[in-house]
Amino acid sequence: MNKFLPYILLLFLFALAQETEAQTQGGKPRRIEIIYGGEFTIDNIKYPGATIFKSDGQRVQFRHQGLDVWCDLAVLYEERNEVIAHGDVLLQQGDTLQMNSQFVSYKGNTKTAVAREGVRLRNGNMTLETEELFFDRNAQEAYYNNFGKITDPDNELTSKTGKYYIVTKKNQFTNAVKIVNKDFTVNSQVLDYYHNSGNAYFYGKTTITGADYKVYCERGFYDTRREQGYFMKHAKIEYDLKTLQGDSLYFNKRRQFSSGSNNIFISDTVNKTFVRGHYGEIHKAKDSMFITKKALIISLVEKDSMYMHGKRILVTGKPKQRIIRVYPDARIFKRDMQAKCDSIHSSEANGLTQLVGKPVAWTGESQMTGDHIHLIANSKTEQLDSLKVFQNALVVEKDSLSDGYNQVKGKFLYGKFKNNTLRQIDFIQNTESIYYIYNDTKELVGINKLTCSHIKLYLDKDQQIQQTVFITQPSGNLYPEEKLPKSDRKFREFVWRGEERIPSKEAIFSEEEKQIKPKEIKGMKTPEEIDETEHLLAHPDLKNLPPAPKKPNHKK
Secondary structure (H helix, E strand, O other), X not given: OOXXXXXXXXXXXXXXXXXXXXXXXXXXOOOOEEEEOOEEEOOOOOOOOOEEEEOOOOOEEEEEOOEEEEEOEEEEEOOOOEEEEEEEEEEEEXXXXXXXXXXXXXXXXXXXXXXXXXXXXXEOOEEEEEEXXXXXXXXXXXXXXXXXXXXXXXXXXXXOEEEEEOOOOEEEEXXXXXXXXXXXXXXXXXXXXXXOOOEEEEOOOEEEEEOOEEEEEOEEEEEOOOOEEEEEEEEEEEEOOEEEEEEEEEEEOOOOEEEEEEEEEEEEOOOOEEEEEEEEEEEOOOOEEEEEEEEEEEEEEOOEEEEEEEEEEEEEOOOOOOEEEEEOOEEEEEOOEEEEEOEEEEEOOOOEEEEEOOOEEEEOOEEEEOOEEEEEEOOOOOOEEEEEEEEEEEEEEEOOOOOOEEEEEEEEEEEEEEOOEEEEEEEEEEXXXXXXXXXXXXXXXXXXXXXXXXXXXXXXXXXXXXXXEEEOOOEEEEEOHHHOOHHHOOOOOXXXXXHHOOOOHHHHOOHHHHOOOOOOOOOOOOHHHHHHHHHHHHOXXXXXXXXXXXXXXXXX
16 A cells, blocks of 8 residues: 555645635635624615614624624625724734724724724733724734834833834834833834834834933843843944943943944043943943953043053043053054053042053153153043152153164153143162263363262253253263263163154054954844744744744845
8 A cells, every 4th residue: 555645635635625625615715704793784775785783682693704793883885895883992913912093994804903992902911092093903913104102011102103013012113102111211213013022123223222322323232121232333322421332332231231343432531531442341340341352441630641552451440540551562653652561550539640561661762661651640630740760760861863872871861741740750779871072163072971869850841851950969981982881871770672663643552452353243133033934933823823024124
């Protein structure tokens, strides 16, 4: 016996049943049934070709393919297979979908209805209210064109136009959408909302306003129950007195956390600080901010700006108490001063910025090195006040008329700023100097080597050494150039690092960092991937219903 015979027989019986049903219906759509008619009348003047059914105490009821309608008065056009219901109309489909109104016009051939006057559609925990609603049973969709209000246990949504997908329990809004939640509001141009999950998807200009945050995007997703979401296309989050912008942003209210990827810009106007990079985080509960991937922090100092860069930047602490950490390969650029070191630690409370690990700083034509370099700002005026170099302090300046270097060293160095410009440097303890001396005709007289306990340098407004003063018993010799070996023309601590100097704010990044490019943003999952798939998996019986609508062709 052929093993496929039972299956062939089953298919034959199914086809036969379908053919029998079609013959029973005569190839025509099913007719509207009157379940209870009450009083029966005909009025060919007012309703030509119609039969009128009126309640006699029991409400009129008609049925069509799983749809039941109750009303006070029904006008049935049997030839057209249409019915018009008046007065306290109740429409019910299945166990969960109900609609109340004062008027319903239903066409059995197309399985479409129009409801008017105080329309109230309910499906599970969703309620839709409007004055005119169109219902397509084939597509399982209902839509309105002149304002509607939708409510569920979490949110109230209003819009000028909207559509409701019954199978997936989704609302699609295309004009002037607003969501009101007890904790936030959403205003959007185009929005899809899923009642099972509380998820909202944005396809146009959208603003979310919470108690302590504000989000703007033109493409995004928001979980209205958990207050978290992803945002793209001109996305911006205002949070914790900071504004976060980037190609792709994430926000989580419960975790008090937000982050961003690609072309990140964080502005902190309270602290006059701006941060850039390709990845950043804001932790409100920890009062912290983290940035990496071409990270840059910009601090406004008077009318000038100080740029700091490292592979990572971490900012912690409350306003006026912040700590800034920049590491590794830390760099500073300011119009009149630049610096490099392994890491930077800056405290807003005491105005102290520490350059740690092989620090070097440049001002004017001078290079400063030492074991540790500190920059001190006035906490009230926020201007640079002083500079300190501890252990092996050395200032080097290329001699402009030879291949030599003018040098001053000491155990400690103290610098004084005036109007954010370094104008005075003091060397204390074990100070020595090497200077190239010229006459009035700029002929080299000799190389001066001196020692004393205190040397003072005065700089002009262009950061050039204007005057050198030797204090407390200076001693030394002026050597003719040929009498002083080249090995004695540089101090033991001498290392010229001029090639490392940062000429501009654009050059603050290392070659490695310059190669960092924004990663491709793959984008968020589509609503179909998140909500509709999960809904069908949770309710496998729905797979036999008409297919869910395709993703709307919203303008991007």
